[in-house]
Amino acid sequence: MLPELEKVLSEDEVRQIVRDEVQQAFANDPAKRKMRLVASKGSLDWAYPPLILSTAAAAGGMDTAVFFTFYGLNIIHKDGPKKLRVSPVGNPAMPMPVPMADLFTSLPGMKPFATSMMKSMFKKRGVVTIPELIEVALESDVRLIACQMTMEVFGFEEKDFIDGVEFGGAAAFVSEARQGHITLFI
Amino acid sequence: MLPELEKVLSEDEVRQIVRDEVQQAFANDPAKRKMRLVASKGSLDWAYPPLILSTAAAAGGMDTAVFFTFYGLNIIHKDGPKKLRVSPVGNPAMPMPVPMADLFTSLPGMKPFATSMMKSMFKKRGVVTIPELIEVALESDVRLIACQMTMEVFGFEEKDFIDGVEFGGAAAFVSEARQGHITLFI
Amino acid sequence: MLPELEKVLSEDEVRQIVRDEVQQAFANDPAKRKMRLVASKGSLDWAYPPLILSTAAAAGGMDTAVFFTFYGLNIIHKDGPKKLRVSPVGNPAMPMPVPMADLFTSLPGMKPFATSMMKSMFKKRGVVTIPELIEVALESDVRLIACQMTMEVFGFEEKDFIDGVEFGGAAAFVSEARQGHITLFI
Numbered sequence: 395m396l397p398e399l400e401k402v403l404s405e406d407e408v409r410q411i412v413r414d415e416v417q418q419a420f421a422n423d424p425a426k427r428k429m430r431l432v433a434s435k436g437s438l439d440w441a442y443p444p445l446i447l448s449t450a451a452a453a454g455g456m457d458t459a460v461f462f463t464f465y466g467l468n469i470i471h472k473d474g475p476k477k478l479r480v481s482p483v484g485n486p487a488m489p490m491p492v493p494m495a496d497l498f499t500s501l502p503g504m505k506p507f508a509t510s511m512m513k514s515m516f517k518k519r520g521v522v523t524i525p526e527l528i529e530v531a532l533e534s535d536v537r538l539i540a541c542q543m544t545m546e547v548f549g550f551e552e553k554d555f556i557d558g559v560e561f562g563g564a565a566a567f568v569s570e571a572r573q574g575h576i577t578l579f580i
Numbered sequence: 581m582l583p584e585l586e587k588v589l590s591e592d593e594v595r596q597i598v599r600d601e602v603q604q605a606f607a608n609d610p611a612k613r614k615m616r617l618v619a620s621k622g623s624l625d626w627a628y629p630p631l632i633l634s635t636a637a638a639a640g641g642m643d644t645a646v647f648f649t650f651y652g653l654n655i656i657h658k659d660g661p662k663k664l665r666v667s668p669v670g671n672p673a674m675p676m677p678v679p680m681a682d683l684f685t686s687l688p689g690m691k692p693f694a695t696s697m698m699k700s701m702f703k704k705r706g707v708v709t710i711p712e713l714i715e716v717a718l719e720s721d722v723r724l725i726a727c728q729m730t731m732e733v734f735g736f737e738e739k740d741f742i743d744g745v746e747f748g749g750a751a752a753f754v755s756e757a758r759q760g761h762i763t764l765f766i
Numbered sequence: 767m768l769p770e771l772e773k774v775l776s777e778d779e780v781r782q783i784v785r786d787e788v789q790q791a792f793a794n795d796p797a798k799r800k801m802r803l804v805a806s807k808g809s810l811d812w813a814y815p816p817l818i819l820s821t822a823a824a825a826g827g828m829d830t831a832v833f834f835t836f837y838g839l840n841i842i843h844k845d846g847p848k849k850l851r852v853s854p855v856g857n858p859a860m861p862m863p864v865p866m867a868d869l870f871t872s873l874p875g876m877k878p879f880a881t882s883m884m885k886s887m888f889k890k891r892g893v894v895t896i897p898e899l900i901e902v903a904l905e906s907d908v909r910l911i912a913c914q915m916t917m918e919v920f921g922f923e924e925k926d927f928i929d930g931v932e933f934g935g936a937a938a939f940v941s942e943a944r945q946g947h948i949t950l951f952i
Contacts, residue, residue: 408594408780412601415784419792420605425947426758432950434815439650443620443765446729450750456758464811519733543818547891564822572798572828572947575611575758578618578765579815579950594780598787606791612944625836629806629951632915636936642944705919761797761944764804764951 428574429458430567435580436465438478438513438524444469444580445527451576452534460531461567463541466580467550469524470538470559478524532558539567614760615644616753621766622651624664624699624710630655630766631713637762638720646717647753648745649727652766653736655710656724656745664710718744725753800946801830802939807952808837810850810885810896816841816952817899823948824906832903833939834931835913838952839922841896842910842931850896904930911939 403411429451433444444460451458462470468477516523522530531538539560545551552561571577589597615637619630630646637644648656654663702709708716717724725746731737738747757763775783801823805816816832823830834842840849888895894902903910911932917923924933943949 402588402774403777403780405589405593405597407777408589408597409601411777411780412598412784415781416602416605416788419788420609423611423792425611425795425797429754429758432815434952443618443649446750447754451754451758454751454754456754463815516733519729521729521733543891543893547888547893564818565826568801568819568823568826568828568948572801572823575761575947576754576763577948577950578763579952580620580765588774591775591779591783594775594783595787598784602788602791606795609797611797615940615944629804629835632936633940637940637944640937640940642940702919705915707915707919761947762940762949764949766806766951 423575425573425575427456428570429456429576430571430574431458431460431577432567432579433460433462433466433469434464436468436477440466440580441469441474441478441524442516442521442527444578445524445531447578447580448536449527449530449534452531452536456576457574458535459537459539459570461539461541461562463544463564467540467544467548467555470528470540470555471550472554472556474524474528474556528556541567609761611759611761613642614756615642615762616757616760617644617646617763618753618765619646619648619652619655620650622654622663626766627655627660627664627710628702628707628713630764631710631717633764633766634722635713635716635720638717638722642762643760644721645723645725645756647725647727647748649730649750653726653730653734653741656714656726656741657736658740658742660710660714660742714742727753795947797945797947799828800942801828801948802943802946803830803832803949804939804951805832805834805838805841806836808840808849812838812952813841813846813850813896814888814893814899816950817896817903819950819952820908821899821902821906824903824908828948829946830907831909831911831942833911833913833934835916835936839912839916839920839927842900842912842927843922844926844928846896846900846928900928913939 429448431444431448433441435441444466448458448460468474471477513523528538537560538558539562540550540552540555542561542563545561615634617630617634619627621627630652634644634646654660657663699709714724723746724744725748726736726738726741728747728749731747801820803816803820805813807813816838820830820832840846843849885895900910909932910930911934912922912924912927914933914935917933
């Protein structure tokens with residue numbers, strides 16, 4: 395009974411084992427399962443991409459966090475649903491029922507009009523609302539992190555944000571983001 | 581003739597083989613050859629970066645795809661060349677011949693003026709047009725994917741897009757993007 | 767004295783060594799130490815994120831570069847401090863002392879007002895200025911690279927940029943970015 399002797403490996407056999415293990419390790423690269431997003435914009439339309447992408451990733455089993463900074467803090471503010479608006483001004487790609495020069499889209503009343511048009515477009519097509527998406531995000535363990543520096547600059551306090559939000563800085567974001575493949579600044 | 585016996589490896593030799601193989605594997609990490617971009621904006625200026633970066637990557641042999649969502653759908657719309665405009669409003673960095681307050685850039689006629697100025701700036705410098713860049717992208721196997729959800733929200737159909745465009749959702753984008761190092765939201 | 771004989775390794779032992787080495791190699795994946803940013807916007811507010819994120823990464827020992835393209839060239843232009851403005855128009859998330867329709871924010875004088883308000887918000891909270899951040903970036907070996915193609919389109923020359931700026935193209939950016947985990951288009 396000397397089974398060990400039968401297992402003595404040649405260099406070729408060792409290299410084959412190494413290649414198999416390495417290939418498997420790359421297939422399971424933990425960076426593939428980590429997504430870190432920055433949500434920097436605070437209008438209704440730009441609130442969708444970070445929430446849709448992060449909930450899609452969480453549904454696929456990924457470790458996901460969204461870092462809300464600058465105007466993006468609006469999205470997770472307790473008054474978010476009221477704060478999130480769409481402005482047609484300066485966005486020549488915003489679909490409008492009829493073509494309008496920016497002067498007309500600048501008139502008082504156009505911003506609420508654009509906001510409610512966008513909301514109804516999403517509703518008509520069965521797309522969930524931002525508060526619903528935030529709920530889905532929290533339920534599926536997407537971490538929602540408010541940027542402490544811009545909170546201070548804009549005069550926000552921790553109590554201004556919805557329950558479940560965490561607080562962190564740019565250095566912490568970088569330290570996490572560098573571990574994952576998907577990093578997007580939205 | 582017992583050559584195998586001469587190849588019996590010590591632990592140190594095994595570790596050296598492993599380190600060599602692992603180093604080579606990291607140099608060839610497949611994530612380095614994969615780029616996934618999101619093109620979310622629909623104005624003439626912001627149509628350039630996703631197309632310039634993706635064609636540059638494809639020229640370097642990378643597996644490349646651009647996911648067109650929200651206003652970015654304009655770029656690959658059959659009417660794209662007419663739809664892509666530049667608005668100087670709300671963009672204080674837009675180079676204008678003379679400084680203008682936003683009120684003046686809001687006047688009817690300023691949007692077409694800014695668009696043609698930008699087009700002539702690019703033309704004068706020998707930069708290709710957007711339709712030319714799209715052609716280069718398709719010829720160099722850059723995959724152009726239209727976001728199905730925002731197509732529905734904006735009321736677009738598959739036949740509205742140029743030939744060669746594929747159709748997919750956010751989950752498919754995430755599933756591909758997590759395999760690659762370069763992921764940009766433009 | 768036949769110490770080598772005692773070290774003959776079984777397949778299981780070899781696999782264990784491989785797994786240890788591979789796990790350590792993934793922990794030290796060089797892609798975790800590389801960040802490549804694109805700074806594409808030229809207003810005061812959007813000048814902050816690329817400089818804050820790149821200096822935070824450099825402070826953590828990462829190999830970091832920012833590629834300034836399109837309107838982002840303003841940030842590293844010699845006249846940058848004068849060129850960087852904030853426009854409240856078309857940004858419904860811009861915090862204003864009182865709610866204003868876009869028509870009023872379009873009036874001559876509102877752009878300088880918004881710019882100085884933003885500057886004082888940052889100053890009051892002890893956030894460094896853009897010229898200070900650029901100095902920190904250069905001192906901590908963040909590479910600042912101006913996009914040659916958009917320099918030509920906008921009619922900029924090398925001498926128009928601050929000392930320490932390098933010059934490069936999109937292909938060079940892609941070639942570097944694909945080596946790192948963090949890639950953001952700001």
